[in-house]
Amino acid sequence: MKIRVELDRTMAADELVIKAATLSADVAHIVQMVEQDTAQRRIxxxxEDRTMLKNFDEIIAISVTGETLTYYTNEENLVAHGTLKMILQKLDANLFVQVSKQNVINLDGLLSLEAGFSGSMVAVMRRGIKIDVSRRYLPELKRHLGL
Known part of the structure; x- marks a missing residue:
C-alpha cells in the first residue's frame, strides 16, 4: 500500500481522497478509523442550572422518561430535557447502541449481559448501573458485540 500526501495551499478546506482498486478490508478499516477520529467526540x-460538556467515553448510558433524559456518567447522573431520537443523532453510532425504547448504552461501559424476563436481557454497566435490553433491540446489540 502506498501513502502519499499532497499539500495544496489553494484549497479552502481539507479533503481526504483514498484511491483503491477494491474496497478491501484494509481500506475499509482506514476509512472507519478516519471517520471515527474526525467525528465529534463530546456532547x-x-x-437545569448549567450546560455540561462530556466526552463520549465519560457517558455510560442514557435513559429517557417522557421528555426527561438521564445521562449516567462516570461520576454522576445528569438530568436534562429532550428526546432519545434527538440525542442519538449526536452520538457515535459505533459506540452507542439503542437497547430499548428508553435506553442507549455506551458499548465501552458494558461489563456483562444477564438474562432478564421474557427473553429480555439486562446490561450491567460501569458503576453497577443496570439497563434493560428489550428483545426487539437485542439482535442489533449482539451484532455490535460480534455475537
Whole structure:
C-alpha cells in the first residue's frame, strides 16, 4: 500500500481522497478509523442550572422518561430535557447502541449481559448501573458485540 500526501495551499478546506482498486478490508478499516477520529467526540448536556460538556467515553448510558433524559456518567447522573431520537443523532453510532425504547448504552461501559424476563436481557454497566435490553433491540446489540 502506498501513502502519499499532497499539500495544496489553494484549497479552502481539507479533503481526504483514498484511491483503491477494491474496497478491501484494509481500506475499509482506514476509512472507519478516519471517520471515527474526525467525528465529534463530546456532547453538550443542558441541565437545569448549567450546560455540561462530556466526552463520549465519560457517558455510560442514557435513559429517557417522557421528555426527561438521564445521562449516567462516570461520576454522576445528569438530568436534562429532550428526546432519545434527538440525542442519538449526536452520538457515535459505533459506540452507542439503542437497547430499548428508553435506553442507549455506551458499548465501552458494558461489563456483562444477564438474562432478564421474557427473553429480555439486562446490561450491567460501569458503576453497577443496570439497563434493560428489550428483545426487539437485542439482535442489533449482539451484532455490535460480534455475537
Amino acid at each position: 453538550a448536556i443542558p441541565t
